[in-house]
Amino acid sequence: MRLSNYFLPILKENPSEAKIKSHQLMLRSGMIRQSSSGIYSWLPLGFKVLKNIEKIVREEQNKAGAIELLMPTIQSADIWKESGRYDDYGKEMLRIKDRQDRDLLYGPTNEELITQIFKDNVRSYKNLPLILYHIQWKFRDEIRPRFGVMRCREFLMKDTYSFDISKQDAVNSYKKMFLSYLKTFEKLELKAIPMQASTGPIGGDLSHEFIILTDTGESEVFLDKNLLKIDIKNIGYSEKNTSEIIEKYSKFYSATDEKYNKTEFDNLVKKENQLHTKGIEVGHIFYFGDKYSKSLKALINSKEGKNINPQMGSYGIGISRLPAAIIEAKYNNQFMKWPKSITPFQVAIINLGKNGDDADKKSNEIYQILKINHFDPLLDDTSESPSSKFKNFDLIGIPYQIIIGTKMNKDEYEFKELGKDKVILSKDEIVNRLKEIYNSDK
Numbered sequence: 001m002r003l004s005n006y007f008l009p010i011l012k013e014n015p016s017e018a019k020i021k022s023h024q025l026m027l028r029s030g031m032i033r034q035s036s037s038g039i040y041s042w043l044p045l046g047f048k049v050l051k052n053i054e055k056i057v058r059e060e061q062n063k064a065g066a067i068e069l070l071m072p073t074i075q076s077a078d079i080w081k082e083s084g085r086y087d088d089y090g091k092e093m094l095r096i097k098d099r100q101d102r103d104l105l106y107g108p109t110n111e112e113l114i115t116q117i118f119k120d121n122v123r124s125y126k127n128l129p130l131i132l133y134h135i136q137w138k139f140r141d142e143i144r145p146r147f148g149v150m151r152c153r154e155f156l157m158k159d160t161y162s163f164d165i166s167k168q169d170a171v172n173s174y175k176k177m178f179l180s181y182l183k184t185f186e187k188l189e190l191k192a193i194p195m196q197a198s199t200g201p202i203g204g205d206l207s208h209e210f211i212i213l214t215d216t217g218e219s220e221v222f223l224d225k226n227l228l229k230i231d232i233k234n235i236g237y238s239e240k241n242t243s244e245i246i247e248k249y250s251k252f253y254s255a256t257d258e259k260y261n262k263t264e265f266d267n268l269v270k271k272e273n274q275l276h277t278k279g280i281e282v283g284h285i286f287y288f289g290d291k292y293s294k295s296l297k298a299l300i301n302s303k304e305g306k307n308i309n310p311q312m313g314s315y316g317i318g319i320s321r322l323p324a325a326i327i328e329a330k331y332n333n334q335f336m337k338w339p340k341s342i343t344p345f346q347v348a349i350i351n352l353g354k355n356g357d358d359a360d361k362k363s364n365e366i367y368q369i370l371k372i373n374h375f376d377p378l379l380d381d382t383s384e385s386p387s388s389k390f391k392n393f394d395l396i397g398i399p400y401q402i403i404i405g406t407k408m409n410k411d412e413y414e415f416k417e418l419g420k421d422k423v424i425l426s427k428d429e430i431v432n433r434l435k436e437i438y439n440s441d442k
C-alpha cells in the first residue's frame with residue numbers, strides 16, 4: 001500500500017479524552033474513532049490489526065477441534081425469558097421492539113441461542129463432544145464505558161460453547177479450551193496468566209480469567225513469578241498434554257483482587273517470587289453443567305437410552321479488546337512495535353527522497369520487489385518532512401523499516417527492526433531477511 005493512497009488520519013496531539021496509552025495511540029495512529037459513547041468505528045489500520053487477531057484466534061480454535069458458525073447479533077427475548085436471564089441481565093442488556101411489538105435484544109452473549117440450536121438439531125450422544133464457536137459483535141450497555149475499546153459497549157467477542165454427555169467429558173473440553181487460550185495468547189506474543197475467577201451472570205462453579213500483566217490494567221493481580229516461566233511451545237492437544245500443562249499451572253498461586261487472600265499468598269509463595277501488579281482480562285472460560293440445557297429443555301439420548309441434559313461450558317476472548325491490551329503491554333511511550341503475527345503491515349518503506357530522485361526510484365523499486373515476493377509493505381511516498389515521517393511510524397508500530405535516504409549507494413538500504421540498531425543491506429538481503437522473519441514459523 002502507498003501511504004498517499006491510504007486512509008490514515010494521524011493526530012499530532014493526544015486527544016484529551018484518552019486517559020491511557022492504548023486509547024491515545026489508537027486514536028493518534030488512526031486505528032479507531034468513537035461514534036458515540038462506548039461505540040467505535042474501526043478505521044483501516046485498526047481494522048487490519050483486528051482481522052489479524054481474529055485470524056489467529058480462529059486458527060487456534062480450529063486446531064483445538066472447535067467448529068465455526070455464525071449466530072446473529074439480534075436475538076429473540078423468548079429464549080432469555082426461558083433461561084431466566086432476561087430479568088437477571090438488567091440494564092446492561094439493550095432491549096428492542098420490532099414493528100409487531102415483539103421483544104428482541106442485541107446479544108450480550110449467546111448461551112441461550114446456541115443451546116436452542118443444539119436442542120433443535122442434536123439428539124444422540126454419538127454427536128458429542130461438540131464444540132461450536134463464532135466471532136460476532138456483542139452489546140453490553142456498560143454503566144461506565146472507558147479506555148476506548150478496552151471497556152466499550154459494542155465489542156467483538158470470540159465465544160465458544162461445548163456440549164458433553166458427562167461432567168468428566170465437559171471438564172476435558174474445558175481443559176482443551178484452557179490450553180488453546182494459552183496457545184492463542186502466546187501466538188499474539190502475550191503472556192496471559194490463567195486465574196481462578198468468579199462466574200458472575202454466566203453462572204457455574206468452575207471458571208478462569210486469562211489476564212495479561214501490565215501496569216495499567218483494570219484488575220489487580222497477585223501471583224507466583226514461576227507462572228511466567230511455564231513453556232507451552234510445541235504442545236499438542238492430546239488429553240495427556242492438556243492435563244499436564246494444567247497441573248503445572250495449578251501448582252502456583254495466582255488470584256485477582258476478588259479472590260486474593262494475603263495469608264494464603266504469603267504462605268504459598270516465597271517473598272522473592274511474589275508479584276503484585278495489574279492486568280487486563282482478555283479471556284474468560286466457564287463450566288456451568290446443565291444450567292442452560294435444563295432451563296431450555298435440551299435433551300440427548302445417552303448410550304443407556306436415557307434422555308439427559310448435556311453438560312456445557314462457554315469460553316470467551318475479547319477480540320476487540322486485544323489491540324488495546326497488546327498496546328498496553330508493548331508500547332513504551334516512545335514507539336509501538338506490533339507483534340509480527342498481527343502487525344498491520346509487515347514492513348515500512350520510508351522514502352526520504354523527493355519526487356523522481358534516486359531515493360524515490362529506489363523506494364518504488366523495493367516496494368515492487370516486496371509485493372512480488374508476497375509481502376505487505378506500507379510505502380511512505382508522501383511529502384512530509386523526514387522527522388514527521390519517523391514520528392508517524394513510531395505510532396503506527398510496523399516492526400521493520402527500510403529507510404531510503406538520498407546519500408546511499410545504489411544497492412544499499414538501511415534496514416531497521418524497531419528498538420534495534422540499523423544495518424545496511426542490499427535488496428536481495430532485505431528480501432531474504434524478511435522471508436526469515438515472516439516465514440520462520442509457517
Ligand code: P5A
Nearest residue numbers: 109151152155159281282283284314315316318321
Ligand atoms: C464466555 C463466552 C462471556 O460472556 N459467554 C460467552 C461468556 N464471558 S465474559 O467474561 O463476560 O466476556 C468474555 C470476554 O469478552 C471481553 N469483554 C469485553 N471487551 C470489551 N468491552 C467490554 N465491555 C467487554 N466485556 C467483556 C473480555 O475480554 C472478556 O474476557
